[in-house]
Amino acid sequence: MERPVVQTSDTSRGAIARLLGMVERGGNRLPDPATLFALLGVAVLVASWIGAKAGWSVVDPRDASKTIAVQNLLDAQGVRWILTSALRNFLEFPPLAIVLVAMLGIGVAERTGLFGALIKLLVAITPSKMLTPALVFIGVCSNVASDAGYVVLPPLAAGMFAMVGRSPLVAIAAVTFGVAGGFSANLLVSSLDPLLSSLTEGAARTLDPQAVVQPTCNYWFMMASTPFLTLLGWWVTVRVVEPRFAATDVQAQISAGGARQGIAALDAGERRGLLAAVIALVLTGAAFLLMALIPGGPLTGQVTRPGTTSQVPAWSEAIVPMILVLFLVPGVAFGVVSGEIRSDRCVARRMGAAMSAMGTYLVLAFFAGQAIAWFRQSNLTGVLGVTGGEAIKALGVGQGSMVAAIVLVVATLNLFVSSASAKWAFLAPILVPMLGTAGMPADLVQCAYRVGDSCTNPIAPLNSYLAVILIAIQRWKPDAGLGTLISLLVPYSLAALLAWGAFLVAWNALGIPLGF
Numbered sequence: 001m002e003r004p005v006v007q008t009s010d011t012s013r014g015a016i017a018r019l020l021g022m023v024e025r026g027g028n029r030l031p032d033p034a035t036l037f038a039l040l041g042v043a044v045l046v047a048s049w050i051g052a053k054a055g056w057s058v059v060d061p062r063d064a065s066k067t068i069a070v071q072n073l074l075d076a077q078g079v080r081w082i083l084t085s086a087l088r089n090f091l092e093f094p095p096l097a098i099v100l101v102a103m104l105g106i107g108v109a110e111r112t113g114l115f116g117a118l119i120k121l122l123v124a125i126t127p128s129k130m131l132t133p134a135l136v137f138i139g140v141c142s143n144v145a146s147d148a149g150y151v152v153l154p155p156l157a158a159g160m161f162a163m164v165g166r167s168p169l170v171a172i173a174a175v176t177f178g179v180a181g182g183f184s185a186n187l188l189v190s191s192l193d194p195l196l197s198s199l200t201e202g203a204a205r206t207l208d209p210q211a212v213v214q215p216t217c218n219y220w221f222m223m224a225s226t227p228f229l230t231l232l233g234w235w236v237t238v239r240v241v242e243p244r245f246a247a248t249d250v251q252a253q254i255s256a257g258g259a260r261q262g263i264a265a266l267d268a269g270e271r272r273g274l275l276a277a278v279i280a281l282v283l284t285g286a287a288f289l290l291m292a293l294i295p296g297g298p299l300t301g302q303v304t305r306p307g308t309t310s311q312v313p314a315w316s317e318a319i320v321p322m323i324l325v326l327f328l329v330p331g332v333a334f335g336v337v338s339g340e341i342r343s344d345r346c347v348a349r350r351m352g353a354a355m356s357a358m359g360t361y362l363v364l365a366f367f368a369g370q371a372i373a374w375f376r377q378s379n380l381t382g383v384l385g386v387t388g389g390e391a392i393k394a395l396g397v398g399q400g401s402m403v404a405a406i407v408l409v410v411a412t413l414n415l416f417v418s419s420a421s422a423k424w425a426f427l428a429p430i431l432v433p434m435l436g437t438a439g440m441p442a443d444l445v446q447c448a449y450r451v452g453d454s455c456t457n458p459i460a461p462l463n464s465y466l467a468v469i470l471i472a473i474q475r476w477k478p479d480a481g482l483g484t485l486i487s488l489l490v491p492y493s494l495a496a497l498l499a500w501g502a503f504l505v506a507w508n509a510l511g512i513p514l515g516f
Contacts, residue, residue: 025483033467033482034364040461041371048073048378058386068382073374081377086370093369099361099468101320102151105327107354108347112335114277115156117270122160124266131160132174136233139178140185140226143192149179150465152323154472162254167245168476169253169488174237176469177492178229180457183420184450185225189215192420194313196446199424203432204442217443218450219515221507225500232499233492240491257476273338280333281326288315288322364467372462384416386430399440400505403448406431407501410452415460420453443514451504455497458489 031039051070060066072078090096109115126134135157142149157175158168184192193215204211245253266274292299292315299315315322335341375381391409413423427449432442457463466485473480473488507514 029481029483033470034367036461036482037364037367037371041367041374044371044374044378044380045073047380048078048374051378051380051383056383058383058390060382060386068379068386070380070383071378073378078377082370082374085373089373090366090369093365093372093464096365096369098320099151100355100358102323102327103354103358104351105324105331106152107357108335108350109327109331110155111350111353112273112331112340113270113338114273114331114334115159117266117274117334118156120163120266120270121274122156128164131164131166132237133230133234135160135171135175136178136182136237137226137230139175139233140182140229141187142179143183143186143190150176150468152327153179154469155475158257158472158476162257162476165250165254167242167250167253168257169473169480169484170237170242170245172469172472172476173241173488173492174233176489177233177236177458177496180463180465180489181233181454181492181496182226182229183454183457184218185222185229185454187223187226189219193218196420196424196450199428200432200442200446203428204436211442213442213446214515217515218447220512221447221504221514222450224507225503228503229496229500232495236491236495241488253476256478269338273334273340276337277330277334280330284326284329288326291315361467361471365464368464368467372464375462381416384413386427390430400509402435402440403444403505403508404501406445406448407452407455407497407504410449411456411497414453414456416462420450423453424449444508447514448504451500452497455500456493459486459493 048070049072052072052075055069057067057069060068073082135153139149139153142153153175154172157171161171162168197213197215197217200217201211201213204213288299291297292313294300299313299318301314303314303317332341332347335346341347410423410427424446428446431445431449435445436442460466466482470480470482470485473484477484
């Protein structure tokens with residue numbers, strides 16, 4: 001069995017563990033995440049006032065005749081916008097609909113016992129030594145369903161580790177690295193590929209009007225990155241993260257989460273319920289698949305992503321309601337067959353219980369939605385994005401070093417501007433033509449961007465899904481704060497930045513095609 005190195009005191013855990021412990025203790029002294037977003041909003045307002053007074057601006061890379069100037073949100077017009085858009089900023093907070101709608105189905109699946117039975121089955125059929133890499137691998141591949149992995153996987157992973165007597169926090173860290181740190185990698189083409197390639201193609205056509213950048217232009221590298229990141233996440237988990245927790249810490253976490261240690265056998269009701277759930281999942285999934293494949297079906301063709309001009313597959317815009325149905329139908333099937341559901345009221349009560357547990361998240365979502373919208377409205381995002389691109393341009397080094405510089409600068413920018421498409425919308429028109437004149441192909445520039453953008457996703461303060469991860473952690477460690485979360489995930493981000501960046505440089509140096 002894959003076992004952590006169990007330590008008995010802080011002094012015996014090594015310098016790295018002591019340093020991460022200091023990060024956790026310091027970070028947990030920070031205010032509540034909702035307060036932090038409120039403070040961030042105040043900082044954005046002040047920065048917008050300073051930037052507007054100082055005349056901060058940059059040339060818009062998409063149209064050289066225009067400039068992007070910082071807008072003052074503290075003048076009369078800015079204050080009016082803040083007050084009149086507050087409700088819209090909350091409702092349009094990116095993860096709000098995903099989390100709440102998905103939780104309606106997930107809540108039913110969890111509270112009917114489907115998740116518990118599924119965890120028992122997964123633990124029983126997965127070799128104990130492979131639990132960690134399996135979680136990281138599933139996390140990496142989950143981005144084919146957009147951001148759903150942030151919501152679905154942490155509680156499942158924590159339950160699996162608790163059942164075998166391992167730290168649930170470690171499981172959450174490992175699967176979060178897969179979901180967030182491996183966001184660009186996958187064995188399949190995801191909705192992110194056409195979104196980014198369309199921006200890259202537009203930028204490339206400033207040099208060559210006939211340039212074509214396919215959604216599969218990074219496919220080979222991203223496919224190879226999936227096992228690479230799985231192994232990397234496995235190593236960091238076993239060597240750095242898990243040894244931090246002594247046996248007493250693990251037992252305290254398992255007790256706090258109300259889980260039972262030990263691999264319990266499935267009873268007859270659970271076995272029947274799982275069979276019914278599988279049948280329901282297959283039938284429901286087949287229905288959605290037919291909608292996406294049959295010519296003229298509801299989910300065929302391309303649609304314009306709201307708020308952008310990007311064309312994306314229709315099915316990718318239906319991910320959230322599909323997740324709701326794909327959890328709700330099997331959850332109900334499991335509950336009916338196992339005897340947990342006896343009427344429609346049972347389903348409604350379980351949905352209500354799932355929503356009642358999201359109160360803390362709603363408070364955070366309000367303040368986070370305001371801060372992020374203010375940041376965008378002030379144009380500070382555009383100024384930061386263009387300035388970062390110019391910083392790469394000023395380096396003037398060879399191709400390998402330039403790739404590493406792109407990864408590093410983008411990883412740093414990602415701490416302040418978390419949206420992958422928003423950053424690339426500003427950076428692509430700068431980096432692609434500039435580096436193209438030096439002989440660097442557009443697909444390589446895009447690939448370097450994707451690596452840098454993914455590495456720091458697990459610790460990006462403006463990654464709005466970190467609140468979801470923190471709530472999952474607090475089930476097992478009620479006093480956990482942002483320091484706990486950051487100390488768990490910093491080792492993964494640093495390892496990915498160094499190792500994945502070097503992997504791309506070596507891949508390019510060997511002349512291996514990035515995609516097709």
